[in-house]
Amino acid sequence: MKTDPFTPGLRDVVDLRSDTVTRPTPEMYEAMLAAPVGDDVLGDDPTVLELEKLAARMLGKEAALFAPSGTMANQVALATHCAPGDAILIEEEAHILYYEVGASGVIAGVVSWTLPSQRGAMDPENVERHILKRNLHTPGTKLICIENTHNRAGGTIIPQASMVAYREIAQRHGVLVHLDGARIFNAAVAQGISVEQIARNADSVSFCLSKGLGSPVGSMLCGSAEFIDRARIWRKRFGGGMRQSGILAACGIVSLTKMVDRLADDHARAKRLGESLGKLQGLSVAMETVQTNMVLVDTEQAAEGVVSALGKLGVWCLPVGARQIRLVLHADVDDAKVDRAIKAFQAVSRSA
Secondary structure: OOOOOOOOOOOOOEEOOOOOOOOOOHHHHHHHHHOOOOOHHHOOOHHHHHHHHHHHHHHOOOEEEEEOOHHHHHHHHHHHHOOOOOEEEEEOOOHHHHOOOOHHHHHHOOEEEEEOOEOOEOOHHHHHHOOOOOOOOOOOEEEEEEEOOEOOOOOEOOOHHHHHHHHHHHHHHOOEEEEEOOOHHHHHHHHOOOHHHHHOOOOEEEEEOOOOOOOOOOEEEEEOHHHHHHHHHHHHHOOOOOOOOHHHHHHHHHHHHHOOOOHHHHHHHHHHHHHHHOOOOOEEOOHHHOOOOEEEEEEOOOHHHHHHHHHHOOEEOEEEEOOEEEEEOOOOOOHHHHHHHHHHHHHHHHHO
């Protein structure tokens, strides 16, 4: 059986576009081949059931639901928690707003009340000031949405003190908390704490298996048993009911049992990459934002031109602003590839 995780021709590319680009590990291929399967919509796929129990246990929740994507997991959560016309409080550059194609308005029908932040962390006092009570004129706030780590802020961590404060505010006002924890395991590893310590501050938590944890497909939504029962109906409405999905869930089990601790390697490589690039002419890196596996590089030249020049040298990345590039470390980028990326940036910097 062929277990090379790389498509021919891509082995030598340094792909820093996202941590979603990883290929399955040989162990994942083997797990897919050996996975017992059933029909997940009928509730009898044993591998999916095993993954859901594992995810719930690790996050300290009663139950979990396997979903095809993080976007679906988030939108299922919003639709399950809220009724059309309810308000949510959410950070102004959150993934739910920025990268989910307006689904919260189209599907859940919620009013998104956006707040500014410091590196993704909203001021708890400002959150509390913006909670609305439903009346004849205003929608009632039903949900506070948090993103940890925060994508557009560069993979920054929401401090535990803020997470606790959001939870306390929600309890005082009778509202709920949803955590978009796409990279919650990065946040936990970087802080040296368990994911359960972060997740306990939210009523529901989504996280991605297909980002730093290396699975090819899939995300999880975790919460109370009653919440997950209702969420399962919404997943079906969204077309997310899969059949022999144990083949995919098998990779998720490998992710949760084998791929968590190694996230620290990604974080260390991100710091080394950021420190090296920040020394180059025409580039700057705010190292205080390099907290997990992402590096935001500010460029004096147009970012698209820099990205194009790097691509010709076999280093792939994405512009996230007119003069900003995002680099994401993951399991398919080792120390040697970090060295190659640094050399490519050096070459581009000299030619600018």
